[in-house]
Amino acid sequence: MRRSKAQVDENRRAILDAAGRLYRERGFDAVTVAEVMKAAGLTHGAFYGYFASKEALIAATVADLAARARPAAPWEERIAGYLTARHRADLASGCPIAALGPESIRQSAEARAAMTEAVEGMIGRLAAAAPGDDEQERRAEAVAACAAMVGALILSRAVDDPGLADELLSTTREKLTTGRGG
Amino acid sequence: MRRSKAQVDENRRAILDAAGRLYRERGFDAVTVAEVMKAAGLTHGAFYGYFASKEALIAATVADLAARARPAAPWEERIAGYLTARHRADLASGCPIAALGPESIRQSAEARAAMTEAVEGMIGRLAAAAPGDDEQERRAEAVAACAAMVGALILSRAVDDPGLADELLSTTREKLTTGRGG
């Protein structure tokens, strides 16, 4: 059942989309190749026509997520939008760094490199919107904000006490947006 | 080959220690029951005399790590000690929240509860040392610091660029220790 080139491109995109959602939701290990393919509307046997291995899919997925990050927004808006209960609940289409960064330590060199790109990208976009008088100051503001945002979101998800989860988000949001520049 | 009660207690401790180190190093999924038992000096068959399942071991390990957290230290010392290249490299005996917090989302209710205890414990110890005029202010300082520290350490580990890894730690350290009270 040969398919057209357009169909093949579409299927590859569907595989990456499915992997992006499933991996963020449940982690690399817990999601099987067969599940990704099923979510993409194919059977598992077709997988190896698209990727050499599960490891290769993981690397390609992280790279894809890093490349598809949302464009910049104003500083406070960006931080406030990130640190919300909605984002906390939305693993599947939320920040790939918070969902997959911790797991990337144990993945291939390619996946780690892609994750590094994702982090640099997030810092770069934050720096473009950060308060501060010079480049260096805005960069420092962005790096610290990136760490605090990702940490708050991860802890907020890890914890089973809704009050503490909210406190982590709101306290970090206030610290970052009323610190100095704002 | 029945063993003495003292030996049994010792073995249980050895299992929890081995699990604590291995899980922090490689994650819950990647470490097998047999590996934990081998590291504890036993064979895998003995495992079920100590724990009902791998899931139960995970919950017990997180609870044990939460209970064995180091006592408080002065604010700047605590933050500076946490945000070091040494801690970044030392997965196995480093902060269990940074190593296992992200994975705890997908674990049992018991494991998540234990992780919540660990986070509350870290925040509580930080709050005791935090700058601030009243309880509420110190608590806010501690919550924000906890999120920033854990986030910086996790990202610092996720990234494959040593310069960026160091920058995440040092920038966060400076932000937290020169912010206001320090």
Place this chain on the structure above:
DNA sequence: TGTACATCAGTGAACGCGCGTTCACTGATGTAC
């Protein structure tokens, strides 16, 4: 204190299961004429 026996912690082979991966086959697509 010494002996006889019951208890039970530990061993290691075996189980069932699900995973990543392979492969013979199918049949629509795309190409040569």
Place this chain on the structure above:
DNA sequence: TGTACATCAGTGAACGCGCGTTCACTGATGTAC
């Protein structure tokens, strides 16, 4: 433009492997006398 054939994307059964878990057995510990 129409036909004949080669290509190759996709299917689904099958593979090997490693995992969590079970279990019959072993033999040192602890207890009863």
